[in-house]
Amino acid sequence: VQLVESGGGLVQPGGSLRLSCAASGFTFSGYAMSWYRQAPGKERELVARIPSAGGSTNYADSVKGRFTISRDNAKNTVYLQMNSLKPEDTAVYYCDAHWLLYNYWGQGTRVTVSS
Numbered sequence: 001v002q003l004v005e006s007g008g009g010l011v012q013p014g015g016s017l018r019l020s021c022a023a024s025g026f027t028f029s030g031y032a033m034s035w036y037r038q039a040p041g042k043e044r045e046l047v048a049r050i051p052s053a054g055g056s057t058n059y060a061d062s063v064k065g066r067f068t069i070s071r072d073n074a075k076n077t078v079y080l081q082m083n084s085l086k087p088e089d090t091a092v093y094y095c096d097a098h099w100l101l102y103n104y105w106g107q108g109t110r111v112t113v114s115s
Contacts, residue, residue: 001025001104003095008109011085015113019080021095021106029053031099033071033078037091037111044094048080052099062088085113 007019019035032051038044048069049058057069068081078095090113095106 003097003104003106005093005095005106005109008093008111010112010114012115013086013113015085016081016083017085017111019082019093019095019109019111021078021080023076023078023095023097026097026102026104028076028097029073031097031102033069034096034098035069035078035080036094036096037089038094038108039088039091042091047093050078082111085111087113089113 002024004022005019007017011017030052032049034049035047036044037047045060047060047063048067050069050071054071059067066084071078090111092108092110094108097104
């Protein structure tokens, strides 16, 4: 099982980034997918979640209206489009796959929002 995040980097406040998470080794279309983040000195928090078949999504209040989660089951990939980035969005972003008692994590990709 592998979840490989990419797309992180350094961006100025107000900028945009698109994170990707490529999955392999399990039936991607059967899993709900989520993005979490962990800032220095803080606990990991849920950013966004999308069900296995797409459709209804959930977001943390802090990112509503700025971030969009989506998935392409044909490509086994989940995305996080991040717009209007703020310094407080600085964190390591992790991809998570979840189904019943099964839960897989990626290694994370670092996002730094700074001028």
